[in-house]
Amino acid sequence: MFQAMMPTVLKNLFNRPVTREYPYTYREPFKSARGRLVLDMRECIMCTACEKRCPAGAIEIKRKEGLYKFDPYSCVVCGACVEACPEKCLEIDSDWRRPVGEMKTEVWHIEPRRKKADTA
């Protein structure tokens, strides 16, 4: 019994722990992991393609008022909006959204404008 157990005991005494010491050691997310949705509203043309594709109803667009609302806590990070966006304003970041004390909807005011091809 002693002989059978001793190698395991010694291995466990002198080896590094198999688990990560979170939060001191942080596991980097995989490159293609879907962590959170990042919006860059500078190029947005308010086409509402993302709103129509969103299965969770996390995006709300009011074209006349130039309002773009995104609720990050309804978002299921499926990436359907990213595929739909013609201007590539939306992007999936591999890092997770951090915990917050208060849940806020992100709101942008965008001047309604035409597609690039029309304005040129």
Added chain:
Amino acid sequence: MPSRTVIPFGPQHPVFPEPLQLTLTVEDEKVVEAVPSLGYVHRGLEKGAELNDFVKNIYLAERVCGICSFMHSWTYCSCIEELLNIEVPPRAEYLRLIFAELSRVHSHLLWLGLYADAFGLESLFMQCWRVRERSLDMQEAAGGGRVILSACTIGGMRRNLDEDMRRAFIKEVAEIRRDFERLVPVFLNDYSIKKRTVGVGVLSKEDAQSLGAVGPTLRASGVRSDARMLGYGPYKEMDFEPVVEEDGDCYARGVVRVKEVLQALDLITRALERLPEGEIKVNFRGRLKGEVFKRMEQPRGEMLYYVRASRNKNLDRFRIRTPTFANIPPLLKMLPGCDLSDVPVITLSIDPCISCTER
């Protein structure tokens, strides 16, 4: 005459990951009757699917189950593909098989861990989950999420595997296999596991068939039945042969799952080696019309999908029969006559997934 006592087992019980109540009538320590109560986690998902656009339903179908989510999206997408007459590219079909078998590996490893925990082997539980973590990492690297992959879409796949990842996956599968093979002798030969499982919760072949058991519960009773034998997707090119055991007890159900993990790892390796080149997605147009009925094999057993639509972007009817629903009547057959202390092991041996059952 011994006195009878009624014991509510669940819905909150340390052995259940999800809420199911069994009202057990016991005579001394022997169970004489079990009555199930369901409905604690009903979400109205089928009705929700009828109100949604059919494309958005992929993400909803995926959320029916938190373990075999990929298989739900695959089944749903193949229903819609049949209605729209879409032919899926072969590479996408192979990728679907790889993700589906990865789900089977992680689902069975999760169950084997819980099973070990149910008869008190906590270190074995941790070892199983440690191996499972590797398969979850593979899913995250390739699909983007640990469990909810959102990788399947109508007409193919949204995620591809590049050549480097394909090679890395072949190596990783071999390592998972090596890790898991160290645990296999414990499940097959360990004295204390055999003491707790051999001859416990026996379901005869006739009962399994007449009560409509599915999946490993059915195959452990000696019935050679697996929906993958229908040859959907690339399974027809895989020379698939189901794992069958004869005894019909908890031990046999464990053995079936242990062997299925090894079989799934084999299938993944073969699919990765044969992965055809080409497109992974075809575009589709048109409205849905007609009805379709699909059977696919989940980790827990055969799942049925029924979809009906009439030229609308919404579905008229969406119906899912999950494997746990089919396995509850056989469970009620297994319980009478067993010891009260064996109820957790027997109940877990059908691998109950209550959230999918109630949707």
